[in-house]
């Protein structure tokens with residue numbers, strides 16, 4: 048491909064992208080293909096000769112698109128969103144075009160300095176402690192792993208890095224609602240899944256600080272070393288909000304690292320009225336939230352903050368001769384702020400998003416998502432045959448269909464499983480489920496970048512209609 052052809056194909060692709068966004072609602076939200084359906088349509092071996100982009104695009108439309116779940120559809124109400132937006136897509140094109148590998152300052156000074164700047168902007172936007180240091184990670188899973196590894200190194204005076212474990216009696220604590228990335232992190236960090244203690248939650252499904260302290264005391268009596276607590280602002284199941292201040296007090300008392308996982312809900316801190324969730328954040332050691340979930344910045348972009356950057360850097364520092372530069376003492380070399388050496392230029396899309404939406408624009412959308420969810424909760428309660436199964440502090444509604452004449456829990460579970468299956472098979476909306484107290488629970492997240500009231504209204508009508516027909 049030469050540059051003239053590149054230009055022609057690039058223009059055609061931008062047209063395709065614009066049409067895709069314009070017509071996104073014509074696609075089934077959840078891909079309807081069966082396992083191996085895509086794989087079996089693709090040739091066994093790669094092409095020997097060059098193929099033209101239009102031919103590749105034809106196969107993209109015919110073979111690949113049916114296997115895509117449309118996360119950017121305004122009718123996507125599943126999981127947590129992985130939002131993109133027009134400015135984010137534009138920035139991602141530039142990132143790909145520049146192809147910069149931003150491992151150290153010198154390999155692209157603008158990338159390092161823009162990253163430092165946008166991470167400072169986010170602190171201001173979200174009202175996070177000014178003294179924190181920020182770095183963009185690929186995912187919240189990596190950020191949480193960084194937190195646990197930093198806690199481990201600090202507790203062992205960086206000796207585990209040098210010699211491996213001499214003895215592992217560490218304990219990590221989360222709640223029964225903590226995300227599975229913490230299970231993964233303790234496995235990778237060598238602490239072990241059996242040393243992850245899942246503390247009980249209260250009636251709002253938030254971590255109970257008294258139960259936490261009790262677990263810590265028991266462990267201390269048994270010769271264990273409490274290492275790290277993971278508190279969550281916005282749990283994955285129900286967006287429960289752990290009481291950070293009370294948990295921080297316990298951590299301070301026993302000198303334990305406190306990491307806060309606000310992967311999804313952290314974006315809501317842009318709203319002053321949601322700032323109660325941040326009470327106590329000034330006492331934590333590390334914090335993560337994902338602009339790639341709810342802040343219109345396409346995957347991957349995870350904002351990780353630490354109180355003490357020296358601990359982070361000492362945990363991950365490497366210094367091979369070929370990476371030494373004359374300016375090392377004056378700049379941030381982000382290769383030492385996380386796991387990977389190679390780094391994408393992720394700050395660019397965040398910069399585009401923040402500038403294009405403006406803080407007010409982001410705030411308005413987030414506020415509207417929460418408002419739409421709260422209004423739908425009211426309608427579900429008024430309906431009489433729907434039950435809200437967990438508090439709705441934000442924009443995630445956990446509900447089930449509960450016809451007046453049905454009380455058997457097994458029957459209700461089956462009914463709601465069928466309801467969700469039918470709704471998703473319709474291709475018109477996509478939601479996922481969780482279990483609360485063994486109750487099959489449908490989870491509806493109203494947080495897609497371009498979701499409007501009309502989409503929520505149509506979804507609610509579809510839910511009612513499908514449920515009504517199930518009963519017969």
Ligand SMILES: Cc1ncc(COP(=O)(O)O)c(C=O)c1O
Pocket residue numbers: 127185186187188189226228279281282283308309310311337349
């Ligand atoms: C609370 C919470 N923490 C962590 C994660 C993991 O996020 P990531 O995919 O960025 O690793 C999720 C994903 O949904 C989450 O809900």
